[in-house]
Amino acid sequence: MSTWAPSPEWRRECEEIYLAPSPQPSPTGEGAIHEILNTIYEIRNIMKLSSPIKISYKNLMAAKFRSFLTILGIIIGIASVIIVMAIGASAQQLILNQVSGAGSNLVGVLPGASDEKGPPASALGIVTTTLKQSDLDAVLLKKNVPNAIAASGYVSGVATAKYKNNSNQASFQGVSADFINVEKNDLSFGRFFTSEENSGLARVAVLGTSKAKELFDSEDPIGKTFSLKDVNFTVIGVLAPKGGSAISNPDELVYVPLLTAQKILLGIDYLNFMRIKIDSPENVDRAVADVKYTIRTQHRIKNPSDDDFSVRDTAQALTILTNITNVLKYFLAGIAAISLLVGGVGIMNIMLISVNQRIREVGLRKAVGARNRHIITQFLMESVFITLVGGIIGIIIGIIIAFLASVIINALGYDWEFLISLSSVLLATFVSIAIGLIFGIYPARKASRVSPMEALRYE
Numbered sequence: 001m002s003t004w005a006p007s008p009e010w011r012r013e014c015e016e017i018y019l020a021p022s023p024q025p026s027p028t029g030e031g032a033i034h035e036i037l038n039t040i041y042e043i044r045n046i047m048k049l050s051s052p053i054k055i056s057y058k059n060l061m062a063a064k065f066r067s068f069l070t071i072l073g074i075i076i077g078i079a080s081v082i083i084v085m086a087i088g089a090s091a092q093q094l095i096l097n098q099v100s101g102a103g104s105n106l107v108g109v110l111p112g113a114s115d116e117k118g119p120p121a122s123a124l125g126i127v128t129t130t131l132k133q134s135d136l137d138a139v140l141l142k143k144n145v146p147n148a149i150a151a152s153g154y155v156s157g158v159a160t161a162k163y164k165n166n167s168n169q170a171s172f173q174g175v176s177a178d179f180i181n182v183e184k185n186d187l188s189f190g191r192f193f194t195s196e197e198n199s200g201l202a203r204v205a206v207l208g209t210s211k212a213k214e215l216f217d218s219e220d221p222i223g224k225t226f227s228l229k230d231v232n233f234t235v236i237g238v239l240a241p242k243g244g245s246a247i248s249n250p251d252e253l254v255y256v257p258l259l260t261a262q263k264i265l266l267g268i269d270y271l272n273f274m275r276i277k278i279d280s281p282e283n284v285d286r287a288v289a290d291v292k293y294t295i296r297t298q299h300r301i302k303n304p305s306d307d308d309f310s311v312r313d314t315a316q317a318l319t320i321l322t323n324i325t326n327v328l329k330y331f332l333a334g335i336a337a338i339s340l341l342v343g344g345v346g347i348m349n350i351m352l353i354s355v356n357q358r359i360r361e362v363g364l365r366k367a368v369g370a371r372n373r374h375i376i377t378q379f380l381m382e383s384v385f386i387t388l389v390g391g392i393i394g395i396i397i398g399i400i401i402a403f404l405a406s407v408i409i410n411a412l413g414y415d416w417e418f419l420i421s422l423s424s425v426l427l428a429t430f431v432s433i434a435i436g437l438i439f440g441i442y443p444a445r446k447a448s449r450v451s452p453m454e455a456l457r458y459e
Contacts, residue, residue, distance in 0.1 A: 067386070070350045073343025074390030074435065075397065078428045080336030082398025085424040087405060088329030093417050095321045105278040106182070107288055108317055109135075109295070110310045111270070129270040130308040133259075135298050136176070136274050144294040147287045150277040152176035152183075155261050155268065159229035161254065163215045170211060172228060172254040174261020182277045185250075190222045190237030198257040201264060206237040210251040228254060229265050249414065284313045340431065343390065344439040351383050351443035355450075362450040372448040379447050383440025384433055391432025395425055 061067070111131035136153045139145050152175050161170035177195040179185070193204050205228070212221045212235075221235040233256065242250045262268050278287045291311050292304075301307060312320065355362070362375055399420055406418035 066350070070346050071343065071386055071390030071393070073339050073346055074387050074432060075343075075394040077337055077340035077343055078391045078394025078432060079398035079401065080339065081333050081431075082395055082420070082424060082428055083402050083405070084329060084333045084336055085427075086398070086402035086418075086420050088325055088332075089419040089421055089424075090402075090406060090417050091329075092322055092325050093419060094415065095325065096318065097415060104281045104314050105284060106314050107276045107278060107284065107291060108312050109139075109274045109276070109291060110312070111273070111308070112310060113307050128308075129268075130299070131271040131274065132269065132298075133262075133271065135295050135309075136271065138294050138298050139274070139276060139291055141294075145276070145287055145290040147279050147283040147290070148276050149279050150178040150181040151274060152179040153258050153271040153274045155258065155266060155270075155272050157229075157261070157266055159265065161211075161215060161226055161228050163224065163226040166215060166217075168214060170215075170228065170254050171252060172256055172261065172265070174256050174258040174265070176258050178277075179255070182275050183250075185242065186240040188238045188240045190235070192237055193257050198259050201260045202257055203231060203233045203260060203264070204236045204257065205233040206239060206255040207235060208239050208249070208251040208253045208255075209241045210249070211254055212238045214252075228256070231264055249412075288313055337431075340435060343387075344435045347383055347387055347436065348439040348443060350386075351379060351440055352446065354382070355379065355443050355447040358447075359450050362447050363453075366450065375448040375450075376441075376444040379444035380437060380440050383443070384436030387432045387436035387439075388429075391429055394432075395428050398428075 109131065110128075112128035133153060136151060139148060140151050142148075155174040156172065158169060158171050161168060177193060177198050180187075180192045187206075188209060190206070192206055193202060197204055205226075207215070207221060215221070215226055216224060216235075221238060224235050225232050226235065227233070233254075239250065239255075256265070276287070276291065278284050288311050292307075295309055295311075296302075296304070296307065299308060365375065402420065403418050406416050409416040
């Protein structure tokens with residue numbers, strides 16, 4: 001079976017029409033010849049460099065609802081990536097501000113072993129009971145850690161707090177009397193509890209400023225009694241506002257003596273962690289070594305590889321927390337990007353439909369001299385245009401949602417910065433273009449294989 005090919009005369013006439021400066025066929029012409037000539041003149045314009053964008057826009061607007069459904073996956077995916085990256089960057093900045101604000105002369109001790117780069121098991125929510133009050137007492141001895149000037153143990157829990165008819169859930173911390181010095185906290189009024197009150201299991205409490213307002217409203221809380229886990233406590237002080245941290249909001253906490261929390265509220269004999277304040281940042285490394293040696297002696301550990309605790313200074317803690325947030329950020333961004341694959345498949349399907357609807361146009365273009373690369377370029381540009389539009393819309397929506405999230409989080413009392421990095425916007429734009437190219441190549445290659453004969457027979 002012979003294949004159709006245009007005669008020299010046909011090609012000559014078509015090329016003359018195609019290359020003509022600006023002739024216009026009769027818009028009211030009747031018959032097949034006029035339809036063909038009109039199509040040829042449209043094709044001549046399509047083959048100009050700027051025309052693919054115009055044609056892509058025209059095709060996109062011709063079926064608005066279908067186009068919206070096509071790019072919806074791209075919009076959701078790009079918006080999700082922008083939101084995750086923005087929230088991740090803001091969380092990292094919050095951690096940096098909080099850890100830096102705590103001071104560069106703090107050393108933290110957590111129960112459970114860990115390597116140098118990762119967190120111990122206790123930091124991951126696994127209950128570990130290897131850190132005791134006796135370890136804290138040993139660290140505070142000058143002969144053991146000469147550079148330590150203050151230290152506090154910590155335990156925490158959640159219980160119902162009640163005052164008169166007011167009842168709500170309260171997070172509480174059991175801390176040592178030195179807590180006020182270790183954490184750089186100030187009192188709005190009242191006082192903090194003493195070492196004697198801690199040793200005597202005194203039922204006294206110091207409230208964060210928000211918790212004081214929540215429980216007592218406009219009343220002066222000093223000297224008032226409220227119940228925590230059905231145990232009565234007397235308020236002796238209220239801390240000055242400090243703002244939310246990356247993990248908790250100190251303004252929302254109830255602080256009670258460490259031993260009171262251990263023996264009366266929680267029924268435990270171990271510490272969740274301890275913090276030690278060193279006299280100078282220059283002495284932190286020496287203090288870390290002293291703390292490790294002291295606790296190893298307490299636990300009768302001879303080989304450091306057998307450590308059942310972890311000691312970190314501020315810089316190390318910041319590095320670990322940053323690594324954790326990075327892993328979470330990119331993991332969540334990867335999950336969000338799955339919708340981009342779904343959107344890419346939708347783009348490919350819509351482009352295949354477009355190829356089937358424009359077989360006549362493609363065949364006539366090839367008849368008047370268009371090469372396969374011209375056809376591929378045309379359809380790839382249309383695919384990229386669609387995904388780029390979806391990407392831009394997704395970026396805008398993602399930025400708006402990230403901004404609203406920062407407003408809400410700040411309203412909750414956290415010092416949350418709104419951060420959108422240029423790299424995340426550029427990455428989202430690049431991904432949009434890449435999806436258009438990857439999922440548009442198959443429809444484009446299919447279009448380039450259309451023959452002029454198929455175009456003439458196509459209705």
